Amino acid sequence: MISLRHLALLLAAVTACLPAMAVEPGARVDDFRLLDHRGDSHRLYYHADAPAIVLMVQGNGCPVVRQALPALRKVRDQFEPRGVVFRLLNANPQDSREEIATEAREFGIDMPILVDGGQLVAESLGVTRTAEVLVIDPRTRTLAYRGPVDDRLAYGAQKPAASAHYLADALEAVLAGRRPAVARVEPVGCLVDLPRHEPAPSYAADVAPLLAAKCAGCHRPAGIGPWAMTGYDKVRGFAPMIREVLRTRRMPPWHADPHYGSFEGDRSLTEAERRTLVRWVEVGAPRGEGTDPLLAVTAASDEWTLGPPDLVVEVPAFDVPATGVVDYRYPRAANPLDHDVWVRAIEIHPGDRAVVHHVLAGVDDPGAGNRDFVEQLAALGGYSPGRNPLPYPGDAGVLLRKGAGLRFQMHYTPNGRAVRDATRIGLYFHATPPRHAMRLKFVRAYDLRVPPRTPDHAVTVSHVFDRDVVLYSVMPHAHLRGKAARFTAVHPDGREEVLVSVPEYDFSWQSVYQFREPKILRAGTRVDFLMRWDNSARNPANPDPDRSVPWGDQTWDEMNAGWIRYREMLPGELAGMAHRGRTSTDH
Numbered sequence: 001m002i003s004l005r006h007l008a009l010l011l012a013a014v015t016a017c018l019p020a021m022a023v024e025p026g027a028r029v030d031d032f033r034l035l036d037h038r039g040d041s042h043r044l045y046y047h048a049d050a051p052a053i054v055l056m057v058q059g060n061g062c063p064v065v066r067q068a069l070p071a072l073r074k075v076r077d078q079f080e081p082r083g084v085v086f087r088l089l090n091a092n093p094q095d096s097r098e099e100i101a102t103e104a105r106e107f108g109i110d111m112p113i114l115v116d117g118g119q120l121v122a123e124s125l126g127v128t129r130t131a132e133v134l135v136i137d138p139r140t141r142t143l144a145y146r147g148p149v150d151d152r153l154a155y156g157a158q159k160p161a162a163s164a165h166y167l168a169d170a171l172e173a174v175l176a177g178r179r180p181a182v183a184r185v186e187p188v189g190c191l192v193d194l195p196r197h198e199p200a201p202s203y204a205a206d207v208a209p210l211l212a213a214k215c216a217g218c219h220r221p222a223g224i225g226p227w228a229m230t231g232y233d234k235v236r237g238f239a240p241m242i243r244e245v246l247r248t249r250r251m252p253p254w255h256a257d258p259h260y261g262s263f264e265g266d267r268s269l270t271e272a273e274r275r276t277l278v279r280w281v282e283v284g285a286p287r288g289e290g291t292d293p294l295l296a297v298t299a300a301s302d303e304w305t306l307g308p309p310d311l312v313v314e315v316p317a318f319d320v321p322a323t324g325v326v327d328y329r330y331p332r333a334a335n336p337l338d339h340d341v342w343v344r345a346i347e348i349h350p351g352d353r354a355v356v357h358h359v360l361a362g363v364d365d366p367g368a369g370n371r372d373f374v375e376q377l378a379a380l381g382g383y384s385p386g387r388n389p390l391p392y393p394g395d396a397g398v399l400l401r402k403g404a405g406l407r408f409q410m411h412y413t414p415n416g417r418a419v420r421d422a423t424r425i426g427l428y429f430h431a432t433p434p435r436h437a438m439r440l441k442f443v444r445a446y447d448l449r450v451p452p453r454t455p456d457h458a459v460t461v462s463h464v465f466d467r468d469v470v471l472y473s474v475m476p477h478a479h480l481r482g483k484a485a486r487f488t489a490v491h492p493d494g495r496e497e498v499l500v501s502v503p504e505y506d507f508s509w510q511s512v513y514q515f516r517e518p519k520i521l522r523a524g525t526r527v528d529f530l531m532r533w534d535n536s537a538r539n540p541a542n543p544d545p546d547r548s549v550p551w552g553d554q555t556w557d558e559m560n561a562g563w564i565r566y567r568e569m570l571p572g573e574l575a576g577m578a579h580r581g582r583t584s585t586d587h
Helices: 004-017 063-082 097-106 120-125 166-175 203-214 232-237 239-247 271-282 373-377 573-580
Strands: 033-035 041-043 053-057 085-090 113-115 133-137 142-147 311-314 318-320 341-349 356-364 381-383 396-400 405-412 419-421 424-429 439-443 454-464 469-477 482-490 496-502 513-521 526-535 561-568
Touching: 033 113, 053 063, 063 085, 063 166, 097 113, 120 239, 120 271, 133 166, 142 166, 203 232, 203 271, 232 239, 239 271, 318 405, 341 356, 341 381, 356 373, 373 405, 373 439, 439 454, 469 482, 469 496, 469 526, 482 561, 496 513, 526 561
Parallel strands: 053 085, 085 113
Antiparallel strands: 033 041, 053 133, 133 142, 311 424, 318 419, 341 396, 341 424, 356 381, 356 405, 439 561, 454 526, 469 513, 469 561, 482 496, 482 526
């Protein structure tokens, strides 16, 4: 007699091998987020206030798609002024983002093509062929129509003109609050190669190791995650939520476009890893056989992850009220050392992570000359949720002179409970002076003004290096209206290099993007920092879309703060590296 557990395993395995079933009109369409062929981020129900959303399945080289595009454009031109949103979706495993962009240029595709590299969206929608159109009603989050644009195209033939205009008729019905008279028509297009016989992922071998490596660092007892991944039972209970945050890419909290660069501390999932986790949830989150690696997840420790510091400095304690607004605090701390030291790393331990939004740690050195106040304030580094401490790269450090003190910027956010925060800073020193002084450049525009009711306002600020430098990291910073960011190096020969692109900026996670391979920038290189804001009502975090927003410290104001950490190259260093054929600055 088969047990219930073995029956569940059998059903999960059988389900995993079944072909994807088409979502029929009237069925729910779940939210998702994807990047398009240009690297911009799109979330489906960002357009929740639109009367309808149209998705057409695109595929490179498909003649049916190319022939259907003019009819789609005609419908788009008719209905886009009435608020309907049009997007294309490419889930072909053979089409790279560069190839999709090339196809868009060659065939004049002027709509965003969402790149579904993991095929999770296409699979959930039951996509089988390109050129199929899906009409989604955002008010009910349901599918209203699926099929071709019209009846003009057939395999190997096409009529001079369409006699049935399925898409236009469906949109007229949806905009009138009615169900389309024709809601389902078999599509005509090229087959999309979706996985049809995938085995169910193993919890012990595939799922739990991924969660332990990419998620449990925050999702552990006393960690910053809202719940702890302490074993299968806990994960199983949150499985539907795991699927949602993976499909909308809210988790893991890493926002760099993988198309550009490689970074230390990268918390992202590959498309294959994301697919493994989502597929496991969708087949019922089976326990299966094998040991549970998550049982070894331990509570967050107050120990120093970089080892015992050479010096621990306590930030003066502060009583955070239960409610209200706390202005930025700028406390000082004395330097107890009677000699100069070179700092190679810092680690910041907030006294209460629930109320400490971020910390900047720097030097208070009257003898530092005319250095920028903010650059001096953040010279040592900082803390924000999810940010892991990293030693300064290469043979570089920050000088802390015996006559200098320490100064901090503390941003507190009350959370309903009055607490006393006593944050500690651990400093780690070089045994001998390093070859290079770590430097920090802060680029910004204090005259910032984000117009009201504007979904995409952009400002670029720049810095030109007058010496050869080694670039180690960059960090964008904005507030609740922050939408996207990008750092680009414009080299002296005019060549542009995207250093990092952050298509979905998230104020809750202030990431530093430290290059695995530092960048050599020649004298005359300009670094452009582009920040974009969404000051529209569609931004759920927007405090007031009717406000013209200036620069300001508090989150209801805005910033375009770009942090650039680098060192200057020594005389003759670049020539010596070229002579030795070196390409890396990690020495």
